Amino acid sequence: MLDAEGATMTHYQKPGWITKNVFNRLLMLLTRVGLSVRGSRVLYVRGRKxxxxxxxxxxxxxWRDGRYLVAPRGETEWVRNLRVAGGGELALGSKRTPFVARELTDAEKPELLRAYLKLWSMETGMFFDNVKHDAPDEEIARIAPRHPVFAVSDA
Incomplete structure (x- = not known):
C-alpha cells in the first residue's frame, strides 16, 4: 500500500479497548500462571527507545522444525522493538526463555501464514482480511507483506 507521496505505508490494526484491557490482560494472566492457551506466551522485548x-x-x-512469531495486527510496537533488539524472552509461567529473532522475507511467509491461520483464524482471521488457511496461494501471498513474521531460536 502506498501513501500520497508513493512511499510504502505500514499496516497496523490497533486493538480496541476491550481487547487491550480485557482479553489481552486475561490471556497474559493465564500465560503468566503457566496456562498456555493454544500456544500462548508472554513476549518480553526491550523498548527501542x-x-x-x-x-x-x-x-x-x-511449525515443522521451527518456532515463529506472527504479527496479526501488522507493524505493532512489539514488532518494531523486536527488529531493533534482535531478540527477547518468551515466558510461560515463571520460565522465561531468551531467544534471538530473524525476520522472514515475504517470500518465506506464505506456507507459515497458512499454518498460522489454520490454528488461529477464529481469533485473528479478521486481521488477515478474512483470508482462510485454504485460500489460493495468491491470496496468502497478497497478505504476507502486511504481517511481519519472525523465526525464533534459543539465545
Missing amino acids: SGAWRSNPVNLLN
Missing part, C-alpha cells in the same frame, strides 16, 4: 522491558501476549507457532 527506552530500553525498558515491554510485554505482550503472543501466539507461538511451532
